[in-house]
Amino acid sequence: MLDTKSIKKDFPILINNPNLTYLDSAASSLKPACVINKIKEYYEEYGVNVHRGVYGLSYKATDEYEETREVVAKFLNAKAEEIVFTKGATSALNLVAASYGMANINEGDEIIVSELEHHSSVMPWQEIVKIKKAKLVFVPLDSEGRITVENFKKVLTSKTKVVALTYVSNVMGYVSPIKEIIELAHVVNATVIVDAAQAAPHLKIDVKELNADFLAFSAHKMLGPSGLGVLYGKYKLLNSMNPIEFGGDMNDYVEKYDSTFKDAPYKFEAGTPLISEVIAFKEAIYYLEKIGMDNIHTHEQKLMNLAMAGLKEIDGITVYNKTCETGVISFNINGIHPHDAATIFDQNNVALRAGHHCAQLITSWLGCVGTLRASFYLYNDAHDVEVFINSVKQAAEYFKEWNI
Amino acid sequence: MNSINDLYRQVIVEHYKNPRNKGLKEGSEYRRLRLKNPSCGDDVTIQIKTNGNVVEEVLHDGSGCSICCSSASVMSEVIKGKTIEEAEGLVEDFYSLIKGEEPRDEESLDEAMAFVGVSQFPARVKCATLSWKALGALLIGEEGVKDIHE
Known part of the structure; x- marks a missing residue:
């Protein structure tokens, strides 16, 4: 187990809310003081624009901003020029569809997605398919709801041009065999876009080892500021793509009827970027690296095992992802709508998510209107699990009296 | 768990389990x-x-949480037999109740008064008011299918 006693002290929100049991990190993580302080440092010490000023403070701000690009690149084993800052994973995935998809998808082409996808990994491709008269193909999930290599092979054809799949499901917590999938997809020259929003906060990612073409994630799920995301793309691919937003900072020469663009990644960062957020994001990555991604993953698995063992003892509940290998539990109290159950958790200061988690395809697949989802991160401890289990017990008992 | 019982009053649970006037008719x-x-x-x-x-x-039909479903059932009983003006007034009264304000006509709200606790649970307000919103729209002549975004 990690030294959660000292970790908790790094998160001001946990100090200000001593009774909070925060189990909603899959929606958004809490932020450590180092990230919050860095935002303050930027605004108080060098809070000016980047890439433009010809004065000292602007150089300082630009250096801090570009340093994060280097830090993110190193975190992923990529090159700095392969890192595009976006408004979030959603915006990163949309960028790939709107630019790469629009330029490369033709009538009859196939795009492989799955029912495990977050809406932002499938909806942009639904739009491309409509415009281009292409076809959306779903990997059949296995009986547990997993994407398997075997099932992926069944849908991969010579018509497959794009594979857009989640690395870690935000509802089921399953880790997809993404490396094998990428290898297979490349045999038919398909391009693979990895939704790593739920993976980057919890697993060590090496884009070179995965050989991913594109990979997207959000800062706010991994201790970083909200409103910021990252798109990794192989440089050759990125630089071949057209920007989808035009204007400030992304251009070289602007003439009356045409303009030239900067090279990637800058051509995709039009306008004044999320300066304080980008600058502070590197502190989040330093923090994660100091603790170690492998240690974080192991810690979450231990909490997960503890929680699963506790849930096993409770009658009248259904756990949907018993074999999950990351810190996400999706469950319901039998016969009880997740929003009814959520109110009990809320009363106990247990923050968890109830609903479809922006992944309606998988809740439909499960045959329920939604689930309760508890998710663990590095600041959670055995006590949090205990409070959680007691709340589940309390809720199960409370609703048992309804006799539904 | 006192405040939970404020929300899930017996009337609400009872209507959830045994909804009245459930099922739509043709015609x-x-x-x-x-x-x-x-x-x-x-x-x-x-x-x-x-x-x-x-x-x-x-009449009502559909699916949702206990607050949403029981609210439709209670509403169907409370409104039946009222004039359109009275019904419109009760819709307003119900909104007041859910906002934590005093409704003008508690007596006519009858069993719908059981939803008084919802005002303590802001996250559940939209569940309680959904069917009343539908009724309010029907009373002014609207029909069809709509998504509510809140």
Whole structure:
């Protein structure tokens, strides 16, 4: 187990809310003081624009901003020029569809997605398919709801041009065999876009080892500021793509009827970027690296095992992802709508998510209107699990009296 | 757990388990409005039959949480037999109740008064009001299917 006693002290929100049991990190993580302080440092010490000023403070701000690009690149084993800052994973995935998809998808082409996808990994491709008269193909999930290599092979054809799949499901917590999938997809020259929003906060990612073409994630799920995301793309691919937003900072020469663009990644960062957020994001990555991604993953698995063992003892509940290998539990109290159950958790200061988690395809697949989802991160401890289990017990008992 | 019992009053649980006036009817004398809240999955269809100025029948169907479903059931009983003006007044009264304000006519709200606790649970306000919103729209002549975004 990690030294959660000292970790908790790094998160001001946990100090200000001593009774909070925060189990909603899959929606958004809490932020450590180092990230919050860095935002303050930027605004108080060098809070000016980047890439433009010809004065000292602007150089300082630009250096801090570009340093994060280097830090993110190193975190992923990529090159700095392969890192595009976006408004979030959603915006990163949309960028790939709107630019790469629009330029490369033709009538009859196939795009492989799955029912495990977050809406932002499938909806942009639904739009491309409509415009281009292409076809959306779903990997059949296995009986547990997993994407398997075997099932992926069944849908991969010579018509497959794009594979857009989640690395870690935000509802089921399953880790997809993404490396094998990428290898297979490349045999038919398909391009693979990895939704790593739920993976980057919890697993060590090496884009070179995965050989991913594109990979997207959000800062706010991994201790970083909200409103910021990252798109990794192989440089050759990125630089071949057209920007989808035009204007400030992304251009070289602007003439009356045409303009030239900067090279990637800058051509995709039009306008004044999320300066304080980008600058502070590197502190989040330093923090994660100091603790170690492998240690974080192991810690979450231990909490997960503890929680699963506790849930096993409770009658009248259904756990949907018993074999999950990351810190996400999706469950319901039998016969009880997740929003009814959520109110009990809320009363106990247990923050968890109830609903479809922006992944309606998988809740439909499960045959329920939604689930309760508890998710663990590095600041959670055995006590949090205990409070959680007691709340589940309390809720199960409370609703048992309804006799539904 | 006191405040939880403030929310899930016996009347609410009872109507959730045994909904009254559930199931829609065919016929041109019935008008229906379906309201869906895509963010939580609540999906309610309210159907009314009016005769002159009187709401003779209120029917409902759909799926959702206990607050949403029982609210439709309670509403169907409370509104049945009221005039359109009275029904409109009760819709306003119910909104007041849910906002934590005092409704003008507690007596006519009858069993709907059981939803008084909802005001302590801001996250559940939209569940309690969905079917009343559908009724309010039907009373001013709207029909069809709508998504509610909150």
